[in-house]
Amino acid sequence: MESISLRKDEHIDLCLHQPVESGHAAGLGAYSLEHDALPEVDLDAVDLSVEILGRRLEAPILIGAMTGGTPRAEILNHRLARVAARLGLGMALGSQRAMIEAPQHTRTFAVRDAAPNLPLLLGNLGAVQLNYGVTTAQINAALEAVGADALNLHLNPLQEAIQPQGDTRFKGLRAALVEALEGIARPTLIKEVGAGISRTTALKLAGLKIAGLEVAGVGGTSWAKVESLRGDAPIKAEVGRRLAGFGVDTATSIGHCRAALGPDRLVIASGGVRGGHDVAVALALGADAAALSAPLLRAAEAGEDALERALRVIIEELRVVCFCAGCPSIKALRAARLLRRAS
Ligand SMILES: Cc1cc2nc3c(=O)[nH]c(=O)nc-3n(C[C@H](O)[C@H](O)[C@H](O)COP(=O)(O)O)c2cc1C
Incomplete structure (x- = not known):
């Protein structure tokens, strides 16, 4: 197997079997929706549906960007897509x-073959690849080949810095993005991978032709940690472990991204989102939707039923939180009162 595919299977294995959580708080647990014991709404009437990028989702939840490129990734992607389609969720x-x-390797990403009804599919590529010769024509062909509705371009300097032979030539990347975004034929979001988007970064990105930002903040999977578990470079590995919490936590990053983008563009919360209450807090902090990755990989590895159950628990938890906070809709949730928990 050539190197990218080998790396993709290693990432899956490490995320399934090694302690790759950052060990730092995502910040979402510092808040609680204000409980209302007199909610003036029926549980059955709580409507979790949202419109994201012009597509209706049954709940503001996406399966976050993970994999493709190997036979094992194909199996997982197909499971993820079938369950997302059944529950009316988005998938990256x-x-x-x-x-x-x-x-x-196209077939390993072609999840619409397994789930033609998937309501929203995001393609993905490392933005830094623009500095290594990837063209907008190649990106458009890749999106077209899988029927993606939109593109997620990821920024991951910390991961690349720790990754053996990482792609670390980031100089000039903003200018390359400005040019590429003119030619990319689908709405494009920019995301991190677990170190978050700071106020400075969000302001640099807000001037670009992007549909939104996905925060992927500190607090969940640490890609510094994942990469420190690969390869045989002990100095880099030690640095990766030491920097597992470097970056911006998810709760803080949601605020920075919303402030930089204003009310009309998308903010997707991710990085350590682990349950329905986390999703509710993320939306009340200003996100439009939330994405989860590693926990859903583990559930998908256990099988399609386990994955569906895991997602149903999150959706039901979100519904109950909305009910008990007196929010009949996601619009109401986004305007709901958050309390800071006593620390
Ligand atoms: C196995 C695995 C592979 C990933 N690969 C990618 C990727 O190719 N592109 C990307 O943008 N993010 C990738 N991510 C990062 C996630 O999209 C997400 O930003 C990060 O894991 C934080 O979310 P979490 O705490 O819910 O895992 C990957 C995550 C996992 C678990």
Whole structure:
């Protein structure tokens, strides 16, 4: 197996079996929705549906960007897509670089073959690949080949810095993004991968032709940690472990992204989102939807039933939180009162 595919299977294994959580708080647990024991809404009437990028989702939840490029990734992607379609949720693919470099991998990303009714599919690529020769024509072909509705471009300097032979030539990337975004044929979001988007970064990105930002803040999977578990470079590995919490936590990053983008563009919360109450807090802090990755990978590895159950628990938890906070809709949730928990 060539190197990108090998790396993708290693990432899956490490995220399934090693302690790759950052060990730092996502910040969402510092808040609680204000409980209202007289909610003036029926539980059955709580409507969790939202419109994201023009697509209706049954709940403001996406399966976050993870994988593709190997037979194992194909099986997982198909499970993720079928369950997302059944529950009316969105799904993001992992980096499509493998299929750009080797078209035989396209089928491992082609989840609409398994789930034609999937309401929202996001493609994915490392933004830094623009500095390594990937063209907008290649990106558009990759999106077209899988029927993606939108693109998620990820920024991951910390991951690349720790990754053995990482792609660390970031200089000039903003200018390359400005140019590429003119030619990309789908709405494009920019995301991090677990170190978050700071106020400074959000302001640099807000001037670009993007549909939104996905925060992927500190508090969940740490890609510094994942990469420190790969390869045989002990100095880098030690640095990766030490920097597992470097970046912006998810709760803080949601605020920075919303402030920079204003009310009309999308903010997706991710990084350590682990339950329905986390989703509710993220939305009350200003996000439009939330994405979860590693926990859903673990559930998908256990099988489609386990994955569906895990997502149903999160959705039901969100519904009960909305009910007990007196929010009949996601619009109401986004305006709901948050309390800071005593620390
Ligand atoms: C196995 C795995 C592979 C991932 N691969 C990608 C990727 O290719 N592109 C990307 O943008 N993010 C990727 N991510 C990062 C996630 O999208 C997410 O930003 C990060 O894991 C934080 O979310 P979590 O705490 O819910 O896992 C990956 C995550 C996992 C668990």
